[in-house]
Amino acid sequence: MALVSVTELLLKADREGYAVGAFNANNMEIVQAIAQAAAMENAPVIMQASQGAIKYAGLDYITGMVKMAADEYKVPIALHLDHGTDFDQVVKCIRSGFSSVMYDGSKLTLKENIAMTNKVLDMARPIGVSVEAELGKIGGTEDHVHVDAKDAMYTDPEEARIFVEETGVESLAIAIGTAHGQYKGEPHLDFERLEKIKQLVKIPIVLHGSSGVPDNAIQKAIKLGVCKVNIDTNIREAFVWEMRKIINDNPDEIDPRKILGPAREAAVDIIRQKIRLFGSSNKA
Template sequence: MALVTVNELLQKAEAGKYAVGAFNCNNMEIVQAIIAAAEAENAPVIIQASQGAIKYAGLEWIVGMSKIAAEQAKIPVALHLDHGTSFEQCVQCIRAGFSSVMIDGSQYPLEENIELTNRVLAVARPVGVSVEAELGKIGGTEDDITVDEKDAMYTDPEEAREFVERTNVDSLAVAIGTAHGQYKGEPKLDFERLEKIKSLVKIPIVLHGSSGVPDEAIQRAISLGVCKVNIDTNIREAITGAIRKVLNEKPNEIDPRKIIGPGREAAIEVIREKIRIFGSSGKA
């Protein structure tokens, strides 16, 4: 089937009280792992690519692989730009064939963030592409984007209400205590803040930096309105762990298929586990 929009998947997730997994890809093996895991769980899935992934693999390659994956898949698949930081980049991805984009104006003051988000919406809406925005800063590092812990700001519920009223964006990423990359300790999520945001904002909420967050915390966040959960670091850890194991056990192995293949299998397992935690198994 053709790529679907993230908005279509999240509307169903919100009605069904589950979340759709959004998994970052950087190469063919990760795209294959995402699809294989989602099909094994009969779950809708979001392939997402960051600026770093696009720089590494190439925009046309990311779109080409994802479109082939979606066409051959038995489950609904969306292709989403993760952390687009400029109007131009979002337009480029829309033109290339992404079914969904994120415009991350969280580093700007509220007025500028609203203006930037509305510019992207004006281009995306007429061509049926869904748009995610972000309010508040999520700590940690993702590709070229770094937010120091001291600069990480939680999302203000009243600002979230105003932002959504003035943009009518499809989904909103909020900062409630998660971070990108590997955690130094166990993250503590501000569920009271999430509950307040959801009481004021009637659109799907997105949780970034979810790798390393305890399963119970993820599930509680979903029960409070989170409909999209982003995972990247856990996939990287699974793949590199499996590759290291092969190279440690067989230091003379030179066949990339025998080195990278086990990494793909490890990624499938971790993605399947996340899908079950998110409650989206059997929801395709």
Template sequence: MPLVTVAELLEKAEEGSYAVGAFNCNNMEIIQAIIEAAELEKAPVIIQASQGAIKYAGIDYIATLIKTAASSSSVPVAMHLDHGTSFEQVVQCIRKGFTSVMIDGSRLPLEENIAVTRAVVQVARAVGVSVEAELGKIGGTEDDITVNEWEASLTDPEEARYFVKQTEVDSLAIAIGTAHGRYKGVPRLDFERLKRVRELINIPIVLHGSSGVPDEAIKRAVELGVRKINIDTNLREAFTAAIRRALSDNPQEIDPRKILGPAREAMREVVREKIRLFGSAGKAVE
């Protein structure tokens, strides 16, 4: 099946009141795990590559792997740039076939964030690529992008309304208490803030830093209008735990397939669980 845009997937998610999982990838096994899970759950899926993934694997490898996976898939797949930090990088990803891009200007003053986001929207929309932006700072670390806990600030609902009007972006990532990486405690999401943002903007809302957020909080966020949910840390945890088990059970093993195979299976099960939690299971056949 040809790649689709994130905007297409989220439009259907809006109609069906569910969220689509957006899973970060770094290598072949992760991409295979995501696709296998989506196929088994008959769910639409977003495979996204961050700054770190592109730096590690190379944009050509990442793009080709995702395109290959999607070409033989029976479920809709979008290829998304996660946390793009420059206009130039966004354009490069569009040229490589990404169907959706995120421009993260959240560290910039509001008007500068609007300016760079508008520039990306104009270019992307001309070639049918959807755009996600971010407003408010999400705590923790995402590859090379770090926001200290004291610096993290939540999204202002009125600013969100103004930002969306000025940029005409397709979806918006907001900060309501989640963080990238592992949590030190149980995160508490600001649902009242989410409600207010939802009332003021008419585009899908994105939740970053969702690994480690309690299931009930995720369900509540979906009920209140979140339509794209990002997962990365949970996949890393499953990947490394499975590798540790494989090597612990057989310290003499030297066959990468017998080490990485179990890791792929473990990640696949995590993705399946998330898809069911987000409510997107079975939505690819409706």
């Protein structure tokens, strides 16, 4: 199956009241794990690559691996640029075959963010590439994108309305209390803010920094309009912890397949759990 657009996946999720999992693809084993989990759950998935992952694995490798997975597994798979802060990087991903891109202009002024998002939309729309934008600053660190806790800023509902009206962007990532990376305590989401934003903008809402957010909070956010939930840290944890276990139990093991294989299976397990949590099982 060819790569699908994120817009196509999210509009269906919005109508039917579930969310699509957006899982970060950092290497071959994790790409395989995402695809296998999606097939086992008969679920649509978004494989997303950050600028850091692209720098590590190479743009052509990331694109090629995800396209191979989409061809092998007969479930809807989208390839998405996560937190594209550089316009040139967005262009390169579109040219490489990504079916969706995120332009992250959250550190810009509202006016600048609108202008740059429209620039991306002007390029992406004619060729059917989905565009996600971000308004408000989500705290924490994801690859090279870092926002200090003191600088994290919740999304203003009225600014969200203006932003969507002046761009017509297909989906919007908002800041309501989540953070990238591992949480030091339990996050508390501003559901009232989420509900107000969803009332003002009639497009799918995206929740970043969702690893570590309690299951009941994720499910409530989905009921209030979140249609795309990003997961990266939980996959890294499952993958690396299993690798450590194998190495600790077998200190003389030198076959990477015997270390990375079980790590891949651990990633499959956590991704399947998330897919069920989001309500997207059997929605392919």
